[in-house]
Amino acid sequence: METVLETKNITMKFGGLVAVDNFSMKLGKSDLVGIIGPNGAGKTTIFNMITGIYKPTEGDILLANENIVGKHVALITQKGIARTFQNIRLFKDLTVLDNIRIAGHYRTDYGLMANILRTKKFHQEEKRLKAEAIELLKIFKLDGKLNHLAKNLPYGEQRRLEIARALATKPDVLLLDEPAAGMNPNETADLTKLIRWVRDEFKIAILLIEHDMRLVMEVCERIYVVDHGELIAKGNPEEVQKNPKVIEAYLGTQDEKEGKE
Amino acid sequence: MEYFSHLLLNSGIFIILSVSLNLINGICGQFSLGHAGFWAVGAYTGAAYGVYLAPDFLPDFVNLFISCGIGFLTAALAGVLIGVPCLRLRGDYLAIATLGFGEIIRIIIMNMDTVGGPRGFTNIPLWSNLFWVYAWVAITILVIANILRGTHGRAIISIREDEIAADSMGIYTFKYKTMAFVLGAGFAGLAGSLFAHANQFLHPNGFTFMWSVIILLMIILGGLGSITGSIVGAVILTFLPEMLRFMGETISEWRMVIYAVLLILLMLMKPTGIFGKHEFNVLSFLAKFTGKKKEII
Numbered sequence: 001m002e003t004v005l006e007t008k009n010i011t012m013k014f015g016g017l018v019a020v021d022n023f024s025m026k027l028g029k030s031d032l033v034g035i036i037g038p039n040g041a042g043k044t045t046i047f048n049m050i051t052g053i054y055k056p057t058e059g060d061i062l063l064a065n066e067n068i069v070g071k072h073v074a075l076i077t078q079k080g081i082a083r084t085f086q087n088i089r090l091f092k093d094l095t096v097l098d099n100i101r102i103a104g105h106y107r108t109d110y111g112l113m114a115n116i117l118r119t120k121k122f123h124q125e126e127k128r129l130k131a132e133a134i135e136l137l138k139i140f141k142l143d144g145k146l147n148h149l150a151k152n153l154p155y156g157e158q159r160r161l162e163i164a165r166a167l168a169t170k171p172d173v174l175l176l177d178e179p180a181a182g183m184n185p186n187e188t189a190d191l192t193k194l195i196r197w198v199r200d201e202f203k204i205a206i207l208l209i210e211h212d213m214r215l216v217m218e219v220c221e222r223i224y225v226v227d228h229g230e231l232i233a234k235g236n237p238e239e240v241q242k243n244p245k246v247i248e249a250y251l252g253t254q255d256e257k258e259g260k261e
Numbered sequence: 262m263e264y265f266s267h268l269l270l271n272s273g274i275f276i277i278l279s280v281s282l283n284l285i286n287g288i289c290g291q292f293s294l295g296h297a298g299f300w301a302v303g304a305y306t307g308a309a310y311g312v313y314l315a316p317d318f319l320p321d322f323v324n325l326f327i328s329c330g331i332g333f334l335t336a337a338l339a340g341v342l343i344g345v346p347c348l349r350l351r352g353d354y355l356a357i358a359t360l361g362f363g364e365i366i367r368i369i370i371m372n373m374d375t376v377g378g379p380r381g382f383t384n385i386p387l388w389s390n391l392f393w394v395y396a397w398v399a400i401t402i403l404v405i406a407n408i409l410r411g412t413h414g415r416a417i418i419s420i421r422e423d424e425i426a427a428d429s430m431g432i433y434t435f436k437y438k439t440m441a442f443v444l445g446a447g448f449a450g451l452a453g454s455l456f457a458h459a460n461q462f463l464h465p466n467g468f469t470f471m472w473s474v475i476i477l478l479m480i481i482l483g484g485l486g487s488i489t490g491s492i493v494g495a496v497i498l499t500f501l502p503e504m505l506r507f508m509g510e511t512i513s514e515w516r517m518v519i520y521a522v523l524l525i526l527l528m529l530m531k532p533t534g535i536f537g538k539h540e541f542n543v544l545s546f547l548a549k550f551t552g553k554k555k556e557i558i
Contacts, residue, residue, distance in 0.1 A: 073429055074433045077428075094415075094418065098415055103431070
């Protein structure tokens, strides 16, 4: 299988604290992989390293065999990694349409002068951008709300819009950071379907972090389990569930975790 | 009458200043307090062209055009010099850094003898008139409004909305922050050049930090992020203190107090400013009465 994204022994140290230690993983084309682990295990740190927000202290991150360590966040997105955020980060005061069009920004081909003078090229590109955005929003059943402000959408639709916005950057890899956070069981069930369907429809690899065990076990084909920054198990959902280390580290602290949330 | 037209001319200059500051503060969300500095750069370089370099054979409006160009470019250059190191800072830190740079510019001018230093810069040719000021007002508004309706404008707005999200949408946020900052500085310089050729006299103390605050007040009053709001804010804050002069002796004496109270009341009743982040649109305003809904994209 063709590998799209690979992390090789990435380590992240914050002063004396080792947040992530020697983490290696592979993500194949149109894989659906999950990273789980207790709170503070370093999952989001892994995401932040992959997307370029943090620069790993050691190790390489290969996107289509190209090392992207130290590259700018925006450049990494342009090269094909898109993400959503744990605490939805939409452009709240902008319309649904504008949220999607901003994601198409780096593929827009006209300069500042063309913008100011509103040349023919400007109109062509804007027309294309809008058409693409509407097409994408249709798929996510948001095309009836083009002019609604993002902040006025219901929670579930905000999540959908954020995924749509990430997809508008035309990624090869989509990272979802706790997509089910704050959702009720019905919404989570819908989300499960949506995630699988996005993978099939757009033929991209999806990597997700999630606390909701049911969602992870149901949707992911492979799972990496991290605890205290270290990889303690990997495999398919059944294997992982049976792994004694995982039960000890993750499922064993389930009460504590639920207590916190 | 001359008094009134002078007021009108000043309000035009302040419209350019407030709209350009709005591009930095309201639209891009970078809190800058150095606008008077850029205004001063444009005013002094534009005036210096008028006093030392301008060839007499050119008609006044051509000279004014060149002077405005020089004002724009030098202020934009100052914007690059200040923006590149400062825009790495955020929020309050950026405000303090830009404030400091604004004052540095003023102190430098104060110590430059060729432009009069502390004595002030005199004998600046009178080139500005109502027509050319408002022509530049129109150009400024048109340029900034056009940018906002394109992909560059959306990139600039996305920084205000959420910088981390903007980064991860493939937008080089630093580039667009600098773009907004430099354009804003440039237009402030242009306003400075118009101002110099209207007043014919410049003094470094005319560009203190207080003026940055007053321009900021205009855009907050009108609504951060709204161009139409900035225009209304600039007009109100140039005319209001002057108009209060004519409202009888008592009001005239207390006008600065009334002015302050009015501002406080407005901010209490409408903290987002008159227009908030929205633009006033004649068509959609009329649509409210006719009951027709219009699609605005």
